Amino acid sequence: MSSIVNCAAYADGKRVANIELNEIGQTLTQTDQFVWIGLHEPSEELLSQVQREFGLHELAVEDAHRAHQRPKLEPYGDTFFIVLRTAQINNQQRRIDFGETHFFLGNNFIVTVRHGSSLSYTEVRNRCESTPQLLRKGPGFALYAVMDAIVDQYFPVIDALVEELEELEEKIFNETYKRETTAQIYNLKRQLLAVKHAVSPLTDICNRLMRFDSEIIQEDTRPYFRDVYDHSVRINEMIDNTRELLTTALEANFSLISISQNEISKKFAGWAAIIGVPTMIAGIYGMNFSFMPELNWHYGYPFALALTLGSCLTLYLIFKRSGWL
Numbered sequence: 331m332s333s334i335v336n337c338a339a340y341a342d343g344k345r346v347a348n349i350e351l352n353e354i355g356q357t358l359t360q361t362d363q364f365v366w367i368g369l370h371e372p373s374e375e376l377l378s379q380v381q382r383e384f385g386l387h388e389l390a391v392e393d394a395h396r397a398h399q400r401p402k403l404e405p406y407g408d409t410f411f412i413v414l415r416t417a418q419i420n421n422q423q424r425r426i427d428f429g430e431t432h433f434f435l436g437n438n439f440i441v442t443v444r445h446g447s448s449l450s451y452t453e454v455r456n457r458c459e460s461t462p463q464l465l466r467k468g469p470g471f472a473l474y475a476v477m478d479a480i481v482d483q484y485f486p487v488i489d490a491l492v493e494e495l496e497e498l499e500e501k502i503f504n505e506t507y508k509r510e511t512t513a514q515i516y517n518l519k520r521q522l523l524a525v526k527h528a529v530s531p532l533t534d535i536c537n538r539l540m541r542f543d544s545e546i547i548q549e550d551t552r553p554y555f556r557d558v559y560d561h562s563v564r565i566n567e568m569i570d571n572t573r574e575l576l577t578t579a580l581e582a583n584f585s586l587i588s589i590s591q592n593e594i595s596k597k598f599a600g601w602a603a604i605i606g607v608p609t610m611i612a613g614i615y616g617m618n619f620s621f622m623p624e625l626n627w628h629y630g631y632p633f634a635l636a637l638t639l640g641s642c643l644t645l646y647l648i649f650k651r652s653g654w655l
Contacts, residue, residue, distance in 0.1 A: 333376055335368040335444075336455060343462030354383040354439075364438040364469050366455070371445055380441060386434055387411070394432040397445040401531035403538050410435040410546060412473070412535065414480050415528035416448040419490045426487060426521050428528065431480060433473060437546055440469035442476060454479045470551040473539075474558065481561045484529060488568045491525070494518055495576055502583045515580050522576065526569050532562035608638045 337354075339347045341363045349357055349365070357365055369376070374395055381391045387406035393399050399413045412433040420427045429446030442451060458465045458475050465471055495518060501511050536559035540552045547555075 333369050333372040335370050335450065336452065337365070337367040339363050339365055340465060343464070343466030345459055351379055351383060358384075358438055361438070364440070366439070366469070366472055367441050368451060368455070369441065369443045370450075372443060377443075384409075384434060384436065384439055384441065386441075390434065394434075394443045397430050397432075399430060399432070401528065401535065403535045405542075408436060408546070414477065414532070414535075416444075416446070416480055417484055417487050417525060417528060418447050418449070419487055420447075424494075426524065428524065431476070433476070435469055435473055435546055438469065440472045449479075449483065451476050451479065467548055467551045470547040471554065473547075474551065474554040477536075477555075477558050478561070481532065481558055481565070484525070484565050487525060488565060488572065491518060491522060492568075492572055495572060495579065499579055502579060512580075512583060515576065515583065519573070519576055519580075522569055522573050526566070526573075529562060529565050529569065533559060533566065536562060608642065 334351070337349055337351065338345050339349050339357045339360075341360075346363065347357075354365055354367075357363060367380070369380070372380070372395075377391050377395050380386065381388065386409060390404065390406055390409075390411035393411070393413070401415055402413050404411045410433070412435065414431050414433075416429040416431055418427050418429075419425075427447035429444065429448040431448060432443040432445070434441040434443075444451075454475050455472075458472060494514075498511065498514055498518065536555045539547055539555045540559070
């Protein structure tokens with residue numbers, strides 16, 4: 331399967347031709363056109379060829395090949411190198427699969443490089459092509475469209491985590507304590523932290539794209555990044571709220587465990603007190619005194635047994651009423 335998903339030239343907001351890599355240099359000389367190329371986990375040789383065609387910086391190309399980068403925006407002369415993290419819910423394994431998308435943005439080109447778990451951007455490209463009045467704004471609008479699609483993928487991820495949190499809350503308050511519940515809470519907390527690390531840099535990236543005084547991002551395109559910024563802020567708020575609820579759930583789980591342990595301790599103490607009464611009476615009778623009143627009384631032993639049973643029953647009723655048993 332080819333690593334080149336799509337490679338096309340656009341003019342006046344419309345696709346004018348599908349081009350090959352060796353035709354890119356000639357297309358870039360046309361001032362009224364821009365090139366949009368999409369790559370999926372390209373080889374080092376392919377990236378080297380793309381580097382030569384677009385004149386990309388070697389450090390940025392090296393990062394794009396290795397992946398595993400933090401979200402960032404780095405200017406290299408008249409080119410921007412942007413890294414974003416993508417996320418998808420893996421319903422089978424109940425986890426979040428992360429990927430990366432790298433962007434090379436220039437005056438008349440945009441290159442997207444996908445790594446790991448990520449949806450194809452073909453639908454985004456088709457949506458842009460259906461609105462030529464917007465796509466004629468150039469590569470900056472294409473960058474916005476892909477970034478907006480990446481950020482929107484986080485909403486179902488957060489919704490799934492919130493749903494999992496609600497299931498955990500139901501387990502905490504409606505079921506007995508289980509070690510698995512605590513493990514699930516920590517696992518959910520770890521996933522939220524990973525999403526937080528992926529999303530939090532987006533606000534800074536959008537701010538820089540809105541404020542850069544550069545011809546790469548046209549002035550009438552910059553307000554669109556405010557929409558991505560608003561979405562990223564909203565996602566960050568949702569993550570923070572969920573983390574607070576998760577922390578509260580964890581504390582509630584520990585509190586309920588302590589209460590359960592206290593209840594068990596009280597039951598042990600109550601039964602110990604009840605068992606202690608016959609033990610005490612039997613211990614006294616077992617001292618083998620030479621003179622004991624009960625030895626010369628016909629009802630001595632029945633009275634001792636009745637006293638033992640009565641004392642135990644009285645203690646049981648007292649503990650039962652107080653909630654210890």
